[in-house]
Every structure is written in structure tokens, then in C-alpha cells.
Amino acid sequence: xxxxxxxxxxxxxxxxxxxTNFEEVCYGYNAEEAQLEASRCLNCKNPxxxxxxxxxxxxxxxxxxxxxxxxxxxxxxxxxxxxxxxxCGRVCPQENQCEGSCILGIKGEAVAIGKLERFVGDWALENxxxxxxxxxxxxxxxxVVGSGPSGLACASDLAKLGYEVTVFEALHKLGGVLVYGxxxxxxxxxxxxxxEIDSLKKLGxxxxxxxxxxxxxxxxxxxxxxGFEAVFIGSGAGLPRFMGxxxxxxxxxxxxxxxxxxxxxxRAYDDExxxxxxxxxxxxxxxxGNVAMDAVRTAKRLGAxxxxxxxxxxxELPARREEVHHAKEEGIEFRMLTNPxxxxxxxxxxxxxxxxxxxxxxxxxxxxxxxxxxxEGSDFTVECDVVIMALGTSPNPLLKSTTAGLETNRRGCIVxxxxxxxxxxxxxxxxxxxxxxxxxxxxxxxGRKAAKAIDEYIKSK
Amino acid sequence: MFKIVEKRLLADNIYLLRIxxxxxxxxxxxxxxxxxxxxxxxxxxxxTIADYDKAEGTVTIVIQTIGASTKKxxxxxxxxxxxxxxxxxxxxxxxxxxxxxxxxxxxYLFVAGxxxxxxxxxxxxxxxxxxxxxxxxxxxxxxSMLIYTDEMAKVAENLYVATDDGSYxxxxxxxxxxxxxxxxxxxxxxxxxxIGPMIMMKFVTLTTREYSLPTTVSLNALMxxxxxxxxxxxxxxDGKTFFTCVDGPEFDGHKVDFDEAMRxxxxxxxxxxxxxxxxxxKCNCF
Numbered sequence: 001x002x003x004x005x006x007x008x009x010x011x012x013x014x015x016x017x018x019x020t021n022f023e024e025v026c027y028g029y030n031a032e033e034a035q036l037e038a039s040r041c042l043n044c045k046n047p048x049x050x051x052x053x054x055x056x057x058x059x060x061x062x063x064x065x066x067x068x069x070x071x072x073x074x075x076x077x078x079x080x081x082x083x084x085x086x087x088c089g090r091v092c093p094q095e096n097q098c099e100g101s102c103i104l105g106i107k108g109e110a111v112a113i114g115k116l117e118r119f120v121g122d123w124a125l126e127n128x129x130x131x132x133x134x135x136x137x138x139x140x141x142x143x144v145v146g147s148g149p150s151g152l153a154c155a156s157d158l159a160k161l162g163y164e165v166t167v168f169e170a171l172h173k174l175g176g177v178l179v180y181g182x183x184x185x186x187x188x189x190x191x192x193x194x195x196e197i198d199s200l201k202k203l204g205x206x207x208x209x210x211x212x213x214x215x216x217x218x219x220x221x222x223x224x225x226x227g228f229e230a231v232f233i234g235s236g237a238g239l240p241r242f243m244g245x246x247x248x249x250x251x252x253x254x255x256x257x258x259x260x261x262x263x264x265x266x267r268a269y270d271d272e273x274x275x276x277x278x279x280x281x282x283x284x285x286x287x288x289g290n291v292a293m294d295a296v297r298t299a300k301r302l303g304a305x306x307x308x309x310x311x312x313x314x315x316e317l318p319a320r321r322e323e324v325h326h327a328k329e330e331g332i333e334f335r336m337l338t339n340p341x342x343x344x345x346x347x348x349x350x351x352x353x354x355x356x357x358x359x360x361x362x363x364x365x366x367x368x369x370x371x372x373x374x375x376e377g378s379d380f381t382v383e384c385d386v387v388i389m390a391l392g393t394s395p396n397p398l399l400k401s402t403t404a405g406l407e408t409n410r411r412g413c414i415v416x417x418x419x420x421x422x423x424x425x426x427x428x429x430x431x432x433x434x435x436x437x438x439x440x441x442x443x444x445x446x447g448r449k450a451a452k453a454i455d456e457y458i459k460s461k
Numbered sequence: 462m463f464k465i466v467e468k469r470l471l472a473d474n475i476y477l478l479r480i481x482x483x484x485x486x487x488x489x490x491x492x493x494x495x496x497x498x499x500x501x502x503x504x505x506x507x508x509t510i511a512d513y514d515k516a517e518g519t520v521t522i523v524i525q526t527i528g529a530s531t532k533k534x535x536x537x538x539x540x541x542x543x544x545x546x547x548x549x550x551x552x553x554x555x556x557x558x559x560x561x562x563x564x565x566x567x568x569y570l571f572v573a574g575x576x577x578x579x580x581x582x583x584x585x586x587x588x589x590x591x592x593x594x595x596x597x598x599x600x601x602x603x604x605s606m607l608i609y610t611d612e613m614a615k616v617a618e619n620l621y622v623a624t625d626d627g628s629y630x631x632x633x634x635x636x637x638x639x640x641x642x643x644x645x646x647x648x649x650x651x652x653x654x655x656i657g658p659m660i661m662m663k664f665v666t667l668t669t670r671e672y673s674l675p676t677t678v679s680l681n682a683l684m685x686x687x688x689x690x691x692x693x694x695x696x697x698x699d700g701k702t703f704f705t706c707v708d709g710p711e712f713d714g715h716k717v718d719f720d721e722a723m724r725x726x727x728x729x730x731x732x733x734x735x736x737x738x739x740x741x742x743k744c745n746c747f
Contacts, residue, residue: 212547
């Protein structure tokens with residue numbers, strides 16, 4: 001009978017209100033709601049959700065504990081496979097992973113696995129329950145490059161194994177994409193990210209900000225001069241891509257990385273902070289991924305009319321479904337099957353519009369998605385004073401160029417095997433630096449695999 | 462946190478700060494820059510390195526108070542701490558990869574303008590220490606705005622000072638002094654390196670082009686992270702877009718689109734003005 005209960009609707013800030021503030025959109029479940037939602041799980045014998053989870057969390061098992069009200073036990077089960085449940089519960093594309101394969105979703109609505117994971121993660125943070133931490137230090141040092149999801153996950157597992165871990169972060173604040181990229185309204189920085197990092201500090205992990213590995217210090221120096229026996233590279237996605245169209249260097253064209261970094265990391269929307277941000281009256285965001293949604297919703301919150309420009313149709317939008325839904329509720333305009341051809345500027349070099357063409361979908365391309373084709377003679381102009389390019393990234397060449405023996409592939413991503421071992425002995429890598437821009441959960445998973453491999457490598461030396 | 466171990470007023474609104482930053486000092490080379498953030502609310506400000514002492518573990522920066530963050534930075538004193546000091550960033554000058562023999566065989570002309578004189582110093586010093594010879598022109602509006610003349614005199618082969626009003630040295634712009642050296646003093650150079658305000662670098666490159674003198678410029682583009690992540694520092698060189706932070710900061714001056722670079726530099730001028738106003742307002746309240 002359990003599946004007769006409808007999926008428990010999660011409480012959210014009113015769209016009209018939240019479109020003017022940076023508070024979290026989704027309030028999450030309370031205990032009562034979580035228990036009710038958990039009771040919907042069929043506890044399948046062959047749970048398809050587990051196979052669909054990139055890190056194979058034992059989902060039915062933790063949900064059973066939630067249903068019984070034993071949240072500490074639920075947290076323990078998740079912790080076996082994930083170190084960042086509060087974060088992944090908020091930012092994973094559940095509709096393509098666990099929830100997308102939930103048997104209840106075939107005829108009705110999938111169990112809200114993401115919201116339950118978030119509930120358990122938040123409960124654990126609130127109650128400082130992160131499992132056993134009393135591990136004897138083994139005196140061996142490992143360096144982690146980057147404090148984003150892969151680096152944090154790797155550091156956490158290594159610390160629990162007794163390693164003396166130092167995380168080097170290039171920016172002034174810890175968290176990588178979790179702080180500079182994903183906005184506050186989707187992932188609260190103090191309440192969630194900072195507390196996840198604090199729990200690592202309690203495990204004994206050391207953090208050094210303002211260290212750009214490859215410039216401030218090289219990997220070679222870390223290993224030869226500072227006694228690190230292994231290094232994990234979790235340096236992230238890299239340089240923002242642009243389209244290569246005319247007018248892209250006009251004033252008012254920015255990358256989503258720049259726009260989001262100004263807003264999130266540098267708190268440009270807060271008068272107390274000195275960093276400027278240029279929002280304009282009408283903002284066009286080019287792209288259809290999560291970063292595009294984050295940028296367009298940030299622009300909206302800063303007072304602009306904001307539009308998504310995407311060359312395929314809505315069905316192909318790579319963003320999480322929830323973000324698209326939230327964006328629409330907040331009044332974001334979506335111009336699908338539209339591709340920019342030129343940025344138009346005034347005589348002083350400031351953006352006044354975006355020349356576009358209409359597209360139609362043709363044959364499927366190598367990604368399996370139908371490829372967009374230009375409709376001849378369909379040119380038109382989108383008026384705007386800011387254009388934000390959210391087109392993905394290309395790898396930063398810095399570590400390759402400063403680390404002997406570290407190979408990259410054709411696309412410039414670091415070459416690493418299944419467990420993260422690179423072509424350089426003792427150096428491991430994972431996350432976007434290896435895969436190109438992907439998800440928090442995949443990066444976290446790669447960090448954990450590498451931690452295990454680093455442990456085996458050091459023990460075998 | 463990074464300690465200010467020395468602070469000096471060099472000229473009107475131009476300060477020298479020596480910062481204890483051992484890791485940066487160990488790795489710093491001529492041509493590179495740092496990102497400085499004064500406090501939690503401050504901007505990340507890119508500043509070229511004016512000197513470094515690897516033994517002491519200190520790095521020197523020279524700052525002109527322009528925006529809200531640079532004003533706050535220069536309001537601090539010796540013994541105070543700044544929140545962040547990250548670097549060295551960008552690529553070192555090309556000559557650091559050259560052999561001493563090659564360095565000795567080349568004649569350099571450095572053209573330094575205003576606060577841009579500071580980052581010229583470690584370059585000339587490096588060449589001097591590696592057997593190279595460099596002539597240096599320092600330009601400023603007037604004598605009271607000159608900086609680094611004594612330090613530069615010790616490492617330059619010949620030092621020429623040019624002031625717009627003639628209050629010190631040659632009367633006229635640095636471009637006129639370049640012409641004077643080549644046309645009247647019979648000087649010839651293999652490379653010119655110009656660092657200063659964008660407008661000065663533009664006119665230096667226009668002048669050196671007449672003499673087919675290869676010219677390197679160091680661009681002070683807008684940046685947020687300084688590590689390649691934001692792309693705010695895009696610059697067109699020979700029709701292609703580069704990131705100043707990871708591809709530069711030094712570029713072939715004859716190929717840089719200076720008009721675009723100057724326009725892009727002014728992108729946040731209005732907002733920056735507002736920030737200064739806010740700070741001034743705050744100060745009046747006390």
C-alpha cells in the first residue's frame with residue numbers, strides 16, 4: 001500500500017519572493033515529511049536506484065532507516081559511499097540517476113531520494129554525526145590540489161585512514177565550485193559548505209588558501225621538498241569557453257564563471273563588498289546547462305530581465321529538471337532553438353543586443369541528441385545589454401606544463417585510469433580536471449576512489 | 462593572513478608595501494604578478510611584483526590608490542595584516558628562460574610609465590644580475606610623481622628620466638625620448654619592454670613600430686581570480702582572444718588591440734566610483 005501515498009511535496013520559497021533574494025529556494029523536508037516520503041520506498045530486492053547512483057549509495061537501506069526515524073543510522077549508511085550528502089542531495093541530477101530509475105516512477109512519481117538524502121545530510125551536520133573519527137595518525141603526508149568536491153572527498157577518506165592531509169586552494173575561500181560557482185540560493189555557503197569543510201578540519205585535514213599549485217609551488221617541490229608521498233589533483237574544470245563570434249569582447253559580455261564568481265565568491269550583490277558586477281537591464285545567457293541556469297537566475301535576482309538562449313529544444317536542456325522548473329517559476333524567459341551569431345554593440349563598445357538565428361533539429365549527433373541546424377533567413381535580434389556565455393570550459397594547462405611526466409589527452413584533460421592514477425608516479429587525479437565539466441557527485445566519487453588507490457600505493461611503497 | 466613588514470610613501474598616492482609571503486617569494490620571477498585582497502570585503506586586485514627577496518621571504522608591491530580596495534590597502538600600516546596574497550601568477554618574462562650568453566648579446570630598452578616603473582625594476586635587476594645591459598626610460602607627469610629612480614639607477618646601464626612638464630630630466634613624453642635616443646644619440650636596441658598606463662604602452666608601440674623595434678608590453682587587464690577561471694582579462698592579440706592571466710601578462714605590443722583593451726579596462730568604472738563613494742560616506746560618519 002505504501003505506493004498509494006503521493007510523493008511528499010517539498011516546501012519552497014514563493015517564486016515571486018525568491019526571485020528578489022539569495023536565500024535558499026527549497027526548504028527541504030522536516031522529520032515528519034521525510035518519514036512519510038521514506039515510507040513510500042518499496043525497498044526493492046534488486047534496487048535499480050543503487051545501480052543508477054554514480055557512487056552506489058545503498059539507497060533503500062538508508063531510506064528504511066529514515067522511515068524508522070533512525071537518522072544516525074541512515075547517515076552512517078550514506079557515509080559508506082558519499083562524503084557530501086547535504087551537497088549532493090541538493091545538486092545531483094537525480095532525475096537522470098537514482099530517481100530516474102525508481103520503479104515507482106514508471107506509473108507514478110519516484111521516491112524523492114535527493115530530498116531524503118539532503119534531509120539525512122543536514123540532520124548529520126546539525127547533530128555533528130559523521131561516524132568514527134578516532135584514527136591513529138600514520139605520519140604519512142598527502143597533498144590535495146583544490147578544495148572542490150573531489151579534493152574534499154579525497155581528503156576526508158585519507159584523513160580517516162590516518163594520513164596527514166594538506167589541501168591547497170588557489171582562491172581565498174575553500175570549496176571550489178561549491179562556493180564560486182553554485183549560488184547561495186541553491187547551496188547555502190555558511191550553513192552547508194563551510195560546515196562540511198569544518199568537519200574535515202576536525203578530522204585533522206589542513207587547508208592552505210592562496211596557493212596556486214603549479215605557480216606558488218610545483219607538484220615536484222611538494223613531493224621532493226615538503227615530504228608529500230602522493231598528490232591528488234582535483235583542480236577543476238578550467239578556462240571558460242567562448243563562442244568565437246564577432247563582438248564577444250565588447251563591454252558587457254562575460255563568462256558565466258566571471259558573473260557567478262563576482263556574485264557568489266566575491267558577494268558583489270552585497271553593498272558591504274567592494275567587487276563590482278555589471279548586470280544591466282536585460283541579460284541574455286547563452287547555454288542550457290546548470291551553470292547557465294545559475295547565471296540567469298542570479299541575474300534575475302540582481303534585478304534584470306533575464307533570458308536563456310539555447311540552440312537545441314527544451315527536451316535537450318542539460319540542466320537539472322528542477323533548476324529549469326524553478327527558473328521558469330521565477331519568470332526567466334526561455335528562447336529555445338536559438339543560436340547567437342554576433343554580439344552587437346554601440347559606438348562606445350557596449351553591448352546592445354545579440355544577433356541570432358532560429359534553429360531546427362536534424363539528425364542525432366554523436367551525443368545521441370538531435371543536432372541543431374540553422375533555419376535559413378531566420379536572423380533576428382535579441383535586445384540586451386549583458387551577454388553571459390555559459391558554454392562549458394576547457395582544461396587549464398598549468399599543471400601539465402609545470403609537472404614533469406603528467407600527460408593530458410587530446411582535449412587537454414589529465415590522463416588518469418579507473419582509480420585516478422596519472423602517468424606520473426605518486427600523482428593521482430579526479431573530477432573535472434580529468435573528465436571535463438561534469439557533476440559534483442562524479443567528482444566526489446573520483447576523489448574517494450583515488451583516496452583508496454593512494455592508500456594502496458603508499459602502503460605498497 | 463600576510464604581514465606588511467614595510468610601508469613607504471613613494472610619491473603622491475603611490476605606496477610601497479613589502480609583504481611577508483615566503484611561498485610567493487620563493488617562486489617569484491620578473492614579469493609575474495600577485496592577487497591581493499585586503500580584507501573579507503575587498504576585491505581581488507591584480508598587482509605586478511616590484512621586487513622579491515627569497516632569503517627574507519618577502520615580496521614588494523607598489524600601489525596607486527585608485528579604487529576602494531587599493532585605498533583600504535594603503536590605509537594599513539607596518540605590522541598590519543592583509544587577508545590574501547596569492548601568486549606568483551602569469552608567465553615570467555621571456556628572458557628568464559634565456560642563457561646568460563643570449564642575454565649578454567641583446568640590448569634592451571625599458572620604458573616605464575608612472576606606477577608601471579615598479580614592475581620594470583625586477584626585470585632590469587634580473588638582466589643586470591645575469592650580465593645583461595638595459596637602458597631605461599622612466600616617465601612621469603612631473604618630478605614629484607617619479608618613483609624608483611635611485612633603485613633603477615643602480616641596475617640600469619643608462620637611466621633617462623622624462624617628465625611631461627620638464628621639472629626633472631628630459632622635457633616631454635617617453636615616446637619623444639625613445640626617438641631622441643635612437644635618432645640623436647645613435648642608440649639601437651633588439652627589444653623594447655614597455656610597462657605603464659595602457660595609453661602610454663599604445664603610443665610606445667606606435668613609436669617603436671616606426672623603427673621596427675620588437676616591443677613587449679605587460680597588460681594590467683581586469684581580473685577576478687587571476688588563474689584562468691573567469692576570462693575577464695580577455696585581450697585581442699593579432700585578432701585572436703587570449704587570457705592575460707594565463708597567456709600573459711606580457712604580449713607582443715605591436716599585435717595588441719589597445720583600444721579594445723582600454724575600453725575593457727573601463728568596464729566597471731562606474732561601479733568602482735560608487736564603491737569609493739560608499740567608503741567615503743562611511744568615513745564621514747565617524
